[in-house]
Amino acid sequence: MSDNIIRDPNFKSFREISRSLTVVENGLEGAQKLLKNLKIGSTPVIGITGPPGAGKSTLLAGLIDELLKENLSLAVLAVDPTSPFTYGSLLGDRIRMQSYATHPQLFIRSVATRGSLGGLSGKIIEMTDVLKSYSFDYIFIETVGVGQSEVEIASLADLTMVVLVPESGDEVQSIKAGIMEIGDAFIVNKADREGADRFEKNIRLLSSEIPVFKTVATTGRGLSELAAFIKSFKILPQNRTLILAKKAWELIKEQRMSDINLATLEEQITAARADENFNIYSFVESRIKSS
Ligand SMILES: Nc1nc2c(ncn2[C@@H]2O[C@H](COP(=O)(O)OP(=O)(O)O)[C@@H](O)[C@H]2O)c(=O)[nH]1
Numbered sequence: 451m452s453d454n455i456i457r458d459p460n461f462k463s464f465r466e467i468s469r470s471l472t473v474v475e476n477g478l479e480g481a482q483k484l485l486k487n488l489k490i491g492s493t494p495v496i497g498i499t500g501p502p503g504a505g506k507s508t509l510l511a512g513l514i515d516e517l518l519k520e521n522l523s524l525a526v527l528a529v530d531p532t533s534p535f536t537y538g539s540l541l542g543d544r545i546r547m548q549s550y551a552t553h554p555q556l557f558i559r560s561v562a563t564r565g566s567l568g569g570l571s572g573k574i575i576e577m578t579d580v581l582k583s584y585s586f587d588y589i590f591i592e593t594v595g596v597g598q599s600e601v602e603i604a605s606l607a608d609l610t611m612v613v614l615v616p617e618s619g620d621e622v623q624s625i626k627a628g629i630m631e632i633g634d635a636f637i638v639n640k641a642d643r644e645g646a647d648r649f650e651k652n653i654r655l656l657s658s659e660i661p662v663f664k665t666v667a668t669t670g671r672g673l674s675e676l677a678a679f680i681k682s683f684k685i686l687p688q689n690r691t692l693i694l695a696k697k698a699w700e701l702i703k704e705q706r707m708s709d710i711n712l713a714t715l716e717e718q719i720t721a722a723r724a725d726e727n728f729n730i731y732s733f734v735e736s737r738i739k740s741s
């Protein structure tokens with residue numbers, strides 16, 4: 451293992467991680483060099499996604515609690531602007547031993563999302579790789595699953611868990627259409643609510659292979675089973691390559707698009723349309739060639 455891999459994360463190294471994340475997140479000077487010098491390890495990355503309010507943060511706080519008890523070191527990237535709960539408040543009453551901010555085995559970073567996750571996935575990939583260059587046992591990424599973002603999280607997580615609630619029951623068909631492909635596991639949270647058993651059964655009917663868990667994140671019910679599942683999970687070598695390919699695809703796409711934005715295109719089209727022979731395909735071709 452190389453020197454820059456810190457065996458036991460401590461507060462000093464956390465500050466270093468924080469600094470590197472800031473450089474990468476904001477594309478500051480040295481970001482590219484930093485990324486190119488990363489010795490990226492093989493820490494499993496676990497994505498937790500699902501609709502706003504499904505209980506992802508509460509669930510993750512409970513999972514963190516379970517895993518810290520086993521002396522594992524954890525990093526969390528929280529990409530969820532909708533939740534009013536901070537991990538500090540969620541963890542505060544769970545982790546009594548030490549305050550969460552100085553827990554030596556837990557690193558938490560919130561990511562400012564400036565709107566949707568769209569276009570953000572490159573940054574998340576980079577920030578995750580920064581975390582992967584330290585010796586955490588697990589990296590968790592929480593994202594709000596609405597539309598495309600579920601797909602994006604699936605392209606960088608080794609294990610994607612989709613959190614749903616019994617009220618999602620009516621949407622089983624859309625679940626089938628959209629997120630069935632990206633979920634490696636389903637969690638029916640808020641199992642204390644009515645309809646949980648029926649919903650769980652319906653989810654199981656959709657696929658016999660995908661594991662389904664039933665949890666009550668607020669009380670911790672079902673969380674030890676979930677923690678056991680995470681620990682038993684092994685990344686297949688062929689999936690590692692696939693994930694690298696998906697990451698490369700996202701990063702290339704974003705770099706190619708980096709100088710293109712709607713406002714500039716609108717200006718250019720305004721100018722181009724002065725020519726009565728304006729044609730959108732010729733315009734696009736000229737834009738691709740000039741970039
Ligand atoms: N009844 C019930 N409420 C829950 C459960 N899990 C989370 N909640 C509540 O659901 C709300 C949203 O939780 P949060 O973790 O912020 O959801 P997120 O937006 O998916 O991260 C909060 O009020 C939680 O206390 C659960 O299992 N049962």
Ligand SMILES: [Mg+2]
Binds near residue numbers: 506507508530532592
């Ligand atoms: Mg949340």
